[in-house]
Amino acid sequence: MRGIEQPMAVTGRPVTFWENAQDREEYARLDEPADLLRRLHRLREPKVLGLPHFDPFAKVRGSLATMEGLGDEDRRFLSERAERLRKEYERLDFVLPFGVVHGDANVGNAIRRRDGRAVLIDLDGFCLAPREWDLVLTSLHYERYGRHTRVEYDSFVHRYGFELMDWPDYPILADLRELMMTLRLGRRITADERAAREFAGRMHAIRTNGSRRDWQPF
Template sequence: MTESRTVASTAHTKPPFTAESTLATLTKACNATDLSASQAELIRLGENAVYRLTSPIVVRIGRTGAYADDARKEVAVARWLAGEDFPATRALPFEQPVIVDGRVVTFWESISGEEDYGTPIEVGRLLSRLHAMEAPTDLRLPPLRPFARAERRITENDWFSPEDSAFMRAQLVKLQEDYAALTFELPQGVIHGDANVGNVIRDRAGQPVLIDLDGFSVGPREWDLILTAIYYERFGWHTAEEYEAYTNAYGFDVMRWPGYPILRDVREFLMVTWLSQKAGHDERAAAEVRKRIRALRTGASRHDWEPY
C-alpha cells in the first residue's frame, strides 16, 4: 500500500462538508503538493468533493479521515490497474493520500475536460473484464463490508428526526440479517463496489474509463451488478433496451437471481444513508431524503427518486 502524509491544520472543529469548506481544504492540499488551486472547478459534491484543476488533474476530498485506509487502497488499486493496462483512473505518482483538515485528499490524472458518462453496455463490458481479473496478494484487498459506512452515517447525522433515526437504525439491523442469509450465485472475487454509469467516464478519445476506486474489495459479483438493475427496474433511469444490452455485455442478469429483492433493498437503503449526509446543509437533498424515507416506510414507487 502507498503511504500518506498529514498537513497541519489550525481548525479545532470540522466544518460542514460544503463547497466553501472543501475549497479551503483543496487549497491547503495543493500547497502541500506544489500544485495550484487557482480557478479550481467543483465537479461534484457527494461522498467526496471532486475538483478539476486548471492543470489536467482531478482532486478527490473525502468527508472524514476515517476513510484514510480506503484512500490508500484506492491509490494502490489504481497503480495495479495501470500495470494491467485496465482502463481506470490513474493516481498521480507521488506520496498520497494527503490528510488535511481531518479529510483525505487524493490526486488523479484528468480523464477529460467534461463529465461524459458511459452507458450501461460500457459498464457491463468493463465489469466483465474486471471480474475476470485476480488481484495480487500484496494488494491485500479487504472483504466487502456492505454496511461499513451506513452505521456511521446514521449515528453522526444530527439532521434525522428521532423517528427517522430510529426507523433507519431498525432497517439497518433487518437488512444486515437479510443480507447475511443470502446465497450468491456468482463466484466471489475482485469487485468495484459502486459500479454504475456515474462511475464510468469517457476519456478524451471517447473510451470508457472506470473511476472512484475506493470501494474495491473482494466480494460477491452480484454487488457490482445490482445498481444498473435497480436504476432500470426501480427508478426508470435506464430503458429496457439499455438494460438488456448491459446484461448481454456482462453475461448474467442479476434480476433473475432469487436474492435480487434483498440486495435491491440493501442498495436502496444505502443510497438513502449516503444522500442524508448532504441533508443538513442542502434543502434540495433534504427534501429528496424525506421522500426516500417515506418510500422505504410505505413501499411507495421509487420512480420519483431523483439521481444524485
C-alpha cells in the first residue's frame, strides 16, 4: 500500500498490508489476463527475491504421499502415470523463454479493481519456470473442459501472442497439469463426499480417455 513502509515487524513477525481491489467479486475477461501475463513474462528476474525454480513433480510426489483413502489400484495407476509424465516432461522442448511466471494463471485469478482495471491475484506460486506453464490452464479449460468459448479463447491467444495448442508437446503439459489438479482434489476424498464423487469421475475419465466436459471446478 502506498504511504506505508512495509514490511513491518509485529511481535517478531513480518507483516505486509494489501489493498482491497473492490468490495464485490468481479472477474476479468479472458483477454485481460493475457495482457497481464504478457507484461509479467517480459519482466526480468529480480535476483534479490531468490525465486525458486518450479518443480511440478515435487507437488505430485507430495500429493501422492499424503493422500488418504486412496485404493491401491488407483494409487498405482496415478504413480505410474506420474512417472511416465516425469520422463516425458524432462524431454520437453520449450519454445518460450524461461523466466518469472505466475504459477497458477487462469481467469479465476484475474479480478477487476474498482477503477475497472484487471489485476492478477494469488501470487503464492510466483517462481521461475517455462512460460508455457502460465498458458496451459487456459488452453485446458477451453480444449478439454469447455469452460471458455472459441471467441474467448481466441481473444486470449491473440492478446498474448502465442497459441500453446500449436506446440507439439502441449498434450504432455496438459496431462501433467490435469494430473496435479486431480491429485489436489484427491487429498479431500476422505472429508468431502462431493469431492470423492468428483475424484472418482475424473479417475474414470483419465483411465478411459473419456470426456472431461462434466468435470466440476473445485
